[in-house]
Amino acid sequence: MTTLSNVRKLALFSAATTITSLIPLSAATWTNNVTGTYDWTDAANWDTDPAPGVTGSAAGEVANISPSAVAQNLDITVNLGSNLPVSTGNLRFDAGQGATASTVVNVNSGGVLNANNAGNTLLSINEGGSNNSGAVARLNVNTGGSVEAGQIRLARDDGTSTLSINGGSFNMTGGGQFEMRSDRGADAIAVFQMNAGTFTSGGNRSILMRTYDSQILLSGTADFDGQNLTALKDVGIAGSSALIELTGSNIAKADFKAIDAFGVDGVSSTFTLGFVADAAGVSAINSIGELDLVGNATQDDAVLNLDLTAYTGGAGTITLASYGTLVGTFGSINVIGGAGTIDYGSGTGDSITFTVIPEPTTYAALFGMVGLALGAIRRRKSGKQ
Incomplete structure (x- = not known):
């Protein structure tokens, strides 16, 4: 039936x-x-x-x-x-x-x-x-x-x-690693990028940044949950580079279990943390465990790139990274479109911040505005006499 x-x-x-x-x-x-x-x-x-x-x-x-x-x-x-x-x-x-x-x-x-x-x-x-x-x-x-x-x-x-x-x-x-491989030479580029959406990971794994040009690029409203992933510049090719870059202030999450600039001693290479500000500032990266910026015998300490060209927030402090523990400091700091000072925090359960200081031209403009205002006041006073 x-x-x-x-x-x-x-x-x-x-x-x-x-x-x-x-x-x-x-x-x-x-x-x-x-x-x-x-x-x-x-x-x-x-x-x-x-x-x-x-x-x-x-x-x-x-x-x-x-x-x-x-x-x-x-x-x-x-x-x-x-x-x-x-x-x-x-x-x-x-x-x-x-x-x-x-x-x-x-x-x-x-x-x-x-x-x-x-x-x-x-x-x-x-x-x-x-x-x-x-x-x-x-x-x-x-x-x-x-x-x-x-x-x-x-x-x-x-x-x-x-x-x-x-x-x-x-x-x-998390059945295996997230691996940017190093089998080839200077023509190999590996890119992981997010501008929106979600990324999650299980297991206890690493992002092995071994390719000659390895990049992790987060922007927009990306929600990157890498709480089970350690990012590190692993053994690679001479002259290779690893970049983790955050663009804009609206990234929902940029979490890593840990960040180890140079996980294994190897040939000369570079590791860079980059931040590109929008008008409001930057999004902070979060290394839940250790944030290790130290180089080794063949590699300099990690590099910080900070682009403030689009930033309009004026003087103030912006947070670049939070960490469980901090090892070392940046070997070099490159700031574009601004100036300021860096504070590495206490080294435990703290953050790396950058205090923006107006450029000399900004001071000149401010002083000029004050001068004009004083001149106007004087003219008004002289007019009353």
Whole structure:
């Protein structure tokens, strides 16, 4: 007997079958090697045979997007705007082999991508797709989109590898590290950026900033909850740099478990904390545990960059960083568009602040205004006599 309940069950089963039939459930590689914009869930774009070196099990690479195995400058954009109804294995997004090849994956509103069927499933961006300095591989988690993965790896190869959260949510479960790799030379750039949305992390892990040019860029209303992540400049390439930069005064959260400027002795490199003020000031970074600014035998102490060009708040004190404990001081301080003094606090459960002092030209303007006012008063008085 067909009941309303049975009809509903049949409809739900049919819908689920239709959706999953479009989605590679085992290892799958991108096959549409033509520049263009594509829908993730279109099965015509995928070869569902196991990727090379992968068994095809659910724990393998469910998605391996590398637009071409030969050198050609393809620009591939892949959009996901629906919920993939399965938890997947590893996700690999590579730029391709052309000198200026690019792969951009957009997880848009309604898009849900969960690489979490094992604790250490990983998201990798540019881990074998290109050795060209002009190549780009990028994952955008846009407003209404959601991604989850056990661990993150960027920039095994040259070119620019970017994970960008633009209003969506990203949860790193903590099955592995957040690693900006150091396999290549001076043409490798790894960027993690947020201008809105949320980032959370489990486990007791680190952001290993090893790439020649490693960047963590927070701005807008970004909510970065890295309370389980220690950020550090790890062993890398000679001349490499690591930058953590906060732009604007509206960042909701910029928390790290700890910040260790140089976690391991290595070749000469730099670690910089940067702050770019808006009219109201800056957002403070929070190192819940230790904030270590000390260099070592081959590396100078950490650098502070403070850009006050847009700041209109006048004289006053702005907080740059709070910490559980502080080790060392900045080796150099670069202030743009302003002047002032720095206070490192007590060293325990305190903060680093910067007191803005008006530039001499500001003083001159103020004195000039006072002089004009006094002149006006004198003229009024002389007029009464």
